[in-house]
Amino acid sequence: MVYKAAEERYDNLPARRMGDTGMILPSLSLGFWKNMGGEQPLSKSREVILNAFDNGIFSFDNAASYSSGAAEETFGHVFEKDLKAHRNELVVTTKAGFHVWPGPFGEFSSKKTFVGALDLSLQRMHLDYVDIFYAHRWDPHTNLRETAETMDLMVRQGKALYVGVSNYTTEQFNAIAPIFAELGTPFVGNQVSYNMLNRNAETTGIVDAVGSHNKGLVAYGPLAEGLLSDRYLAGIPADMPIHWSSKYIFDNGTENIHAKIVGLNEIAQQRGQKLSQMALAWLLKDPRVGSVIIGASQTKHLLENIKMSENMDFSNEELNLITEILNK
Template sequence: MHINDHNPLPIYHPASDRYDQMNYRRTGKSGLLLPEISLGLWHNFGHNADFTLGRKILRRAFDLGISHFDLANNYGPPYGSAEENFGRIFKKDFLPFRDELIISSKAGWDMWPGPYGNMGSRKYLIASCDQSLKRMGLDYVDIFYHHRPDPETPLEETMGALDQLVRQGKALYVGISQYSAEDTARAYEILKQMGTPLLIHQPRYSMIDRWVEGGLLDVLGEKGIGSIAFSPLEQGMLTDKYLKGIPEDSRAAKDGRYLKPEQIGGEKLEMIRQLNDIAKTRNQTLAQMAIAWLLKDPRITSVLVGVSKPEQLDDNVSAIKNTQFSESEVAKIKEILGA
């Protein structure tokens, strides 16, 4: 296990004006408010990451009013390590502020060997939540998600497991991720009959990947379900990082799990450059405009960002200062996107 924790940080005292830095939105028809920007711990919190840097990122996030930290059982690498490291940071820095935080986890992807460490069975979801709580040193998570649809397991079983976690006090709220519009509506009805509301949906959504506009957002709006969009910057494609090609020190160049060089070129690159030009006229970075573009829709509760250094959070959070788009801007952007 490689964790760089050689640089002890001073005792953490959160910024006193942290809640003035952020806007909060109601999650669907629930009582829960979420920050417009949430922090995902998918990258940069595994055992191969700099532990002290992870602490600095989380501290900066909370100082900016980001009260929601989003994890999953298999975040790392290796699996489970992001939750372990978050648990260590939580104990050092955030224990006194537990009641100011929304902490979420998920299960649904491959986690441990054998038939009970994947997909959507009650066996897997309950066991995974128990493991996540142990790794993070928590009594409960605020939101527990089923991480992806499982076509083989009856939806009643998967939703029944989420309902059970709430009744056991292991989760306050439940959500789903990447479900289709039709399955989301079914999941909502099943949970409603059980007496546990479907709080939130976490879909992949960006200016480039707009599948949610094909019916899912309509279902969320009709049913009063919140939503938190992940990959809003399309793995860094919607930033100014790749305007001149792929830098050698970028994640895309070094790690094939993420953005692939062939994904950024030709027409895609020209589209990104045109979007960047519009962002400049709005006095925003391309990343800020990409986040603002999602937040212009009231059905989006929060946008989930991942960062590799604290300064990127400041850039992301600045997006909330301007989420209004003129009719001409909307028309121009849709034309560029081919929407």
């Protein structure tokens, strides 16, 4: 069937600017980590991607390492078949820094690694350029200036329009931001793990650092592997798998986290929302958050998350209650 984009696709989901840059993102972006490529059938992925675009999600976040490249190939198939005519509307992002291929150049941030990884990503996704290229993680081995200058070169070559960093600490972000400013590189900000249960982005100063440089923050892992949804309201298994960036939340045991999500769910119900919808809206209460990356393997979950836009405002009383629960 020939795809025709919904005419009302920009009516419901608000868009946001990344600091004072020219990069504008939908408040929700679709992430390809875990849910695209691999064992997921292409037809199912296509359905999710096109429904996302039809509902105002025009930003698609990928990485060279996701599903060993299958995630980027999945996007490439759908782009070539269905979305190519809409290229000027799309924000396509990718990252490099985690393991991509064998050998010493298969990871981190050397010039050779980044150049090779981005060329491979463009090939997989059938693109001439990406809208944002991210350094996926801090490289303790490579001179920071080499990393920044390589990313600047990618922009000057027309292979990326903007650059960003991901998983950078406050100190690391503050170290690279001035280099990009000196080079005149269009730098948009930091993509980090951030959710109601994992507030490291707040407590370690990452959000403040992004704001002080007039850049934006993109939050990934907003539902903490499903903890901030209906899935674990009855209890959290002792062997609950969780992303490395959020593992610390179990330092006081799973019962502590379970009590928090039950309390948060009560507030969400009072707001007429699901817990997941409130968790997404809560992140977006801060204007320095440019977008929140959601993952979805099924269209029904995607559409459920998008409905968070129906109630994005919080009263002071609600915010105080949420803070009280989270600080227990």
